[in-house]
Amino acid sequence: MASISSGTKGLDHAHGHGHGHHDEGSYLTPKSTAWATVIDWATTVDHKKIGVMYLFAILFMFFIGGLAAIVVRLELFEPTRTMIDAAGNTQTTGHLIGAVMGETDLLKANNLYNRVFTLHGLIMVFLVIVPSIPASLGNFLIPLMLGAKDVAFPKLNLLSWYIYVFGSLFAIGSALGGGVDTGWTFYTPYSTLTEEGHWRVVAMIAAAFILGFSSILTGLNFVVTVHKLRAPGMGWFDMPLFIWGMYGTAIIQVLATPVIGITLLLLIFERLFNIGIFDPRLGGDPVLFQHFFWFYSHPVVYVMILPGMAVISEMIAVFCRKKIFGYRAVAFSSLAIAGISFIVWGHHMFTSEGELSAAIFSALTFLVALPSAVKVFNWIGTLYGASIDLKTPMVYALGFLFLFSIGGLTGLFLGALSTDLHLHDTYFVVAHFHYVMMGSTIVAFVGALHHWWPKMFGKMYNESAGLLGFALVFIGFNATFFPQFIMGAHGMPRRYASYTHDFDIYHKISTIGSLILLAGFLVHLANFIHSLVAGPKAPPNPWGGLTLEWTDADSPPITHNFHHEPVVTHGPYDFDDVVPPQTNPADFPLPAPAKSRGH
Numbered sequence: 001m002a003s004i005s006s007g008t009k010g011l012d013h014a015h016g017h018g019h020g021h022h023d024e025g026s027y028l029t030p031k032s033t034a035w036a037t038v039i040d041w042a043t044t045v046d047h048k049k050i051g052v053m054y055l056f057a058i059l060f061m062f063f064i065g066g067l068a069a070i071v072v073r074l075e076l077f078e079p080t081r082t083m084i085d086a087a088g089n090t091q092t093t094g095h096l097i098g099a100v101m102g103e104t105d106l107l108k109a110n111n112l113y114n115r116v117f118t119l120h121g122l123i124m125v126f127l128v129i130v131p132s133i134p135a136s137l138g139n140f141l142i143p144l145m146l147g148a149k150d151v152a153f154p155k156l157n158l159l160s161w162y163i164y165v166f167g168s169l170f171a172i173g174s175a176l177g178g179g180v181d182t183g184w185t186f187y188t189p190y191s192t193l194t195e196e197g198h199w200r201v202v203a204m205i206a207a208a209f210i211l212g213f214s215s216i217l218t219g220l221n222f223v224v225t226v227h228k229l230r231a232p233g234m235g236w237f238d239m240p241l242f243i244w245g246m247y248g249t250a251i252i253q254v255l256a257t258p259v260i261g262i263t264l265l266l267l268i269f270e271r272l273f274n275i276g277i278f279d280p281r282l283g284g285d286p287v288l289f290q291h292f293f294w295f296y297s298h299p300v301v302y303v304m305i306l307p308g309m310a311v312i313s314e315m316i317a318v319f320c321r322k323k324i325f326g327y328r329a330v331a332f333s334s335l336a337i338a339g340i341s342f343i344v345w346g347h348h349m350f351t352s353e354g355e356l357s358a359a360i361f362s363a364l365t366f367l368v369a370l371p372s373a374v375k376v377f378n379w380i381g382t383l384y385g386a387s388i389d390l391k392t393p394m395v396y397a398l399g400f401l402f403l404f405s406i407g408g409l410t411g412l413f414l415g416a417l418s419t420d421l422h423l424h425d426t427y428f429v430v431a432h433f434h435y436v437m438m439g440s441t442i443v444a445f446v447g448a449l450h451h452w453w454p455k456m457f458g459k460m461y462n463e464s465a466g467l468l469g470f471a472l473v474f475i476g477f478n479a480t481f482f483p484q485f486i487m488g489a490h491g492m493p494r495r496y497a498s499y500t501h502d503f504d505i506y507h508k509i510s511t512i513g514s515l516i517l518l519a520g521f522l523v524h525l526a527n528f529i530h531s532l533v534a535g536p537k538a539p540p541n542p543w544g545g546l547t548l549e550w551t552d553a554d555s556p557p558i559t560h561n562f563h564h565e566p567v568v569t570h571g572p573y574d575f576d577d578v579v580p581p582q583t584n585p586a587d588f589p590l591p592a593p594a595k596s597r598g599h
């Protein structure tokens with residue numbers, strides 16, 4: 001990528017006046033009273049504050065979803081469970097959850113299990129992974145990386161946050177009211193028939209519907225921001241790859257989310273008014289629901305993974321101190337993934353659609369592997385020969401590469417028609433999507449949180465604790481989910497609370513793994529809290545990055561982001577030619593003929 005000439009816009013502001021120069025303090029500076037501070041945050045249109053508010057809301061939901069996951073794993077530690085009933089008789093209920101809730105009826109205990117894993121899935125998909133990186137880091141970083149003061153529509157941005165909270169309340173309300181047992185996919189006709197007349201199923205569907213609007217508005221905001229608010233001198237190919245990834249994500253969000261909105265609305269109507277859209281008794285078609293659902297939900301898996309890939313590109317470039325290998329290939333592969341994601345949804349329904357369409361969807365599915373592999377090879381190309389700085393964000397990036405490779409490749413087993421007929425609805429699928437959603441997206445998110453933490457909060461975290469947390473997360477994750485590939489291939493179906501003794505060992509390892517994973521997250525949490533309370537002050541550019549949030553903004557940034565309107569004078573990864581500004585050049589003795597470059 002070429003270096004870019006200095007800005008075309010004037011930079012000669014008279015000091016302190018005009019709209020170019022800002023002397024105010026950090027965006028985190030509290031107001032005079034606690035109440036004023038609360039009001040300030042609640043009504044803020046500052047993308048940074050909104051990003052931070054999203055971050056805390058998402059982390060809170062991650063905690064709730066994680067609790068549900070631990071309950072599921074504890075339940076599955078034992079194939080059956082013995083308990084003493086009220087009359088003093090020994091009973092085998094098979095169900096820890098039932099035992100805890102005082103439920104001795106086997107069927108009811110099973111139902112409780114169904115509710116817990118449904119709650120887990122719904123929270124993790126709609127309230128955690130979909131918004132995770134875009135809503136928190138995307139909001140915080142996109143304007144900073146583009147050299148803008150804010151996103152294109154700041155008020156819409158705040159509205160998105162409130163819609164997110166509003167939707168979450170529906171989900172939490174439904175859960176408190178007893179939850180739903182449909183699975184996160186709401187497949188009909190079960191979802192239109194179960195617990196007839198009860199509001200909590202409608203409330204949960206409504207939650208997903210409402211959250212969709214938050215997603216659409218955020219996506220819309222990002223698309224316009226990227227088109228309109230790039231700093232002077234920043235062409236499309238001078239944008240950091242994070243922006244490309246977020247841009248591809250935003251396009252999918254805007255195009256696909258309305259489809260799920262309509263679908264969920266139809267589902268609610270079907271439940272409330274028995275119209276006969278999906279219910280075969282009324283002449284409806286349940287497979288139609290599956291098409292509608294996956295027409296959204298497959299593209300959305302790329303809403304989940306593209307942001308992960310986006311942060312990985314930044315972290316790898318910075319910690320390898322190298323120009324990213326194949327910038328344009330990485331950038332365009334984001335768009336290719338976004339495009340292809342719309343034509344492969346049928347691979348979720350091989351068992352319920354016609355043979356011809358199944359074969360076509362199977363073939364199309366393999367196309368997704370191409371742009372995904374382009375990214376992986378380019379990252380490896382960047383790593384090759386680099387002197388890699390193994391800080392927490394970077395080890396997370398390496399962990400991502402490893403786990404995403406497993407997740408993506410096992411996707412191909414599932415995309416192949418013949419193997420999927422055997423693997424469909426087994427733990428193999430569960431393992432696959434946890435490797436991509438958790439092993440890849442959440443791992444990228446946690447790594448990225450460490451990467452940009454100093455920028456967001458102006459405090460450093462403890463590096464050893466970060467690495468310890470990573471080790472626990474990485475070991476715990478693999479222990480939890482790798483055995484699930486094996487048991488799935490051996491026929492363990494998903495969504496069952498009990499199992500035969502053939503699967504004992506796999507489930508035991510898996511549950512122990514999940515506790516290690518939990519320990520890893522708690523280490524990170526403690527580290528972050530410690531950092532906020534007692535962490536050393538962060539320099540503006542602790543890792544020596546070249547993108548504008550590092551080179552031109554304080555840590556934490558001031559309210560208007562930049563003291564001077566930034567002008568882009570080098571590419572985001574021109575490490576060969578530039579000593580990162582705001583860092584100590586002695587830290588970067590590598591080839592750095594900083595001044596020789598003609599502009």
Ligand code: HEM
Pocket residue numbers: 185301302304305347348365366368369372407408409410411412414415416420423424425429432433436437441
């Ligand atoms: C990279 C190439 C990928 C391929 C070829 C692929 C392929 C597939 C296929 C064929 C299935 C259906 C399996 C079945 O139910 O029988 C599936 C399920 C799934 N995949 Fe992937 N996948 C890929 C990547 C991803 C990514 C990146 C994500 C998310 C970040 C993801 C998330 C999911 C989810 C959530 C399901 C299961 C949904 C459910 O039934 O509950 N996949 N994948």
Ligand SMILES: [Cu+2]
Pocket residue numbers: 297298301344345347348
């Ligand atoms: Cu899919």
